[in-house]
Amino acid sequence: MTLVFVVNSGSSSIKWELVDVESAEKLRGGLIERVTDHESAMLGILEELGDVHPAVIGHRVVHGGSVFTAATLVTDEVEAAIEELSALAPLHNPPNLAGIRAARAAFPGVPNVAVFDTAFHQTLAPEAYTYAIDADVAREQGIRRYGFHGTSYQYVSKASADLLGNPAAKLIVFHLGNGASVAAIDAGRSVETSMGMTPLEGLVMGTRSGDLDAGILFHLGRSGATLDELDTLLNRRSGMLGLTGSGDMRDVQGKAAQGDAEAQLALDVYHHRLRHYLGAYLAQLGGADAIVFTAGVGENSPATRSAAVAGMAGLGIELDESLNGAASKEARVVSSGASRIAVLVVPTNEELEIARQAAALL
Numbered sequence: 548m549t550l551v552f553v554v555n556s557g558s559s560s561i562k563w564e565l566v567d568v569e570s571a572e573k574l575r576g577g578l579i580e581r582v583t584d585h586e587s588a589m590l591g592i593l594e595e596l597g598d599v600h601p602a603v604i605g606h607r608v609v610h611g612g613s614v615f616t617a618a619t620l621v622t623d624e625v626e627a628a629i630e631e632l633s634a635l636a637p638l639h640n641p642p643n644l645a646g647i648r649a650a651r652a653a654f655p656g657v658p659n660v661a662v663f664d665t666a667f668h669q670t671l672a673p674e675a676y677t678y679a680i681d682a683d684v685a686r687e688q689g690i691r692r693y694g695f696h697g698t699s700y701q702y703v704s705k706a707s708a709d710l711l712g713n714p715a716a717k718l719i720v721f722h723l724g725n726g727a728s729v730a731a732i733d734a735g736r737s738v739e740t741s742m743g744m745t746p747l748e749g750l751v752m753g754t755r756s757g758d759l760d761a762g763i764l765f766h767l768g769r770s771g772a773t774l775d776e777l778d779t780l781l782n783r784r785s786g787m788l789g790l791t792g793s794g795d796m797r798d799v800q801g802k803a804a805q806g807d808a809e810a811q812l813a814l815d816v817y818h819h820r821l822r823h824y825l826g827a828y829l830a831q832l833g834g835a836d837a838i839v840f841t842a843g844v845g846e847n848s849p850a851t852r853s854a855a856v857a858g859m860a861g862l863g864i865e866l867d868e869s870l871n872g873a874a875s876k877e878a879r880v881v882s883s884g885a886s887r888i889a890v891l892v893v894p895t896n897e898e899l900e901i902a903r904q905a906a907a908l909l
């Protein structure tokens with residue numbers, strides 16, 4: 548048994564799991580909310596764990612910038628580098644770091660490993676990660692595409708390759724949760740992804756707009772909106788929430804089914820963006836072996852999967868609607884026998900992936 552204590556430390560909550568890497572089993576878990584002091588919250592978890600002693604602690608860290616290309620053993624220097632990267636992720640990296648510091652204090656002698664959401668996408672080529680803006684400004688400010696959900700992509704792409712029996716598979720993976728993104732993966736390497744310097748770019752999400760014309764910001768700014776208001780508008784009050792009043796996909800689908808025109812338009816916009824990226828990534832990869840759906844919406848909504856690939860038989864993509872509609876928690880194929888490109892549903896498990904990467908560094 549190799550016990551890993553997995554920590555996802557946010558600004559006001561700490562989510563944790565105790566995972567046995569050998570059996571891939573979650574043994575315990577909890578969520579501490581309304582956290583004001585990360586250190587005392589961590590001591591509370593230590594007490595709850597009693598005489599259970601993890602071999603290593605794995606921490607989710609959102610932004611690893613261009614510095615971290617893989618999971619990294621935490622030292623004072625690594626802590627300092629994560630702190631420096633807070634400029635790129637001011638809402639996420641500071642609470643992630645608070646969790647690391649609290650764990651180092653509460654569990655003396657147990658190694659800590661930082662696992663970064665961005666690391667998996669460090670394989671992107673310059674032409675994929677470079678924004679076409681003033682090169683000096685971009686360099687000085689660290690402005691480039693980084694991509695996120697990397698831990699999920701790593702887990703899901705490995706599980707998909709296992710299911711296909713093809714480690715060299717070309718995959719287009721849709722991670723559709725509250726936050727949503729898509730990645731083009733070639734033989735386990737990320738070659739393109741829809742989130743950019745921040746998680747705002749790309750697909751339509753629960754509360755984020757995804758892609759839009761940056762000129763809209765100037766327009767709204769000249770009309771009197773402050774930067775904080777624009778940030779809130781695009782990150783917290785847009786996407787499905789902005790279009791319908793609810794950011795939860797089940798609510799939007801329910802309203803649309805009752806004939807609500809706003810909800811139907813929101814679904815149409817959401818699906819249109821999925822198809823836009825699917826086509827783009829087929830071109831970037833030069834074809835694909837499989838299209839993979841994961842996370843809350845991707846795993847549980849047959850209607851979303853169906854809309855994403857409808858009418859693509861000519862491209863070699865065809866669902867088997869009875870497989871697609873069948874409820875299951877297993878990784879599975881939902882395309883028809885005639886489909887040249889397989890369509891898969893693969894449940895993600897970011898905590899297990901963090902645990903595996905932390906254990907692998909031991």
Ligand code: ADP
Pocket residue numbers: 723724725726753794795796797798800842843844847848
């Ligand atoms: P997070 O990004 O917060 O981890 P999840 O991956 O849990 O989020 O995804 C949450 C989303 O999944 C919500 O919009 C929820 O409505 C959606 N979802 C969950 N189950 C279903 C379902 N059966 N059909 C459609 N959407 C679903």
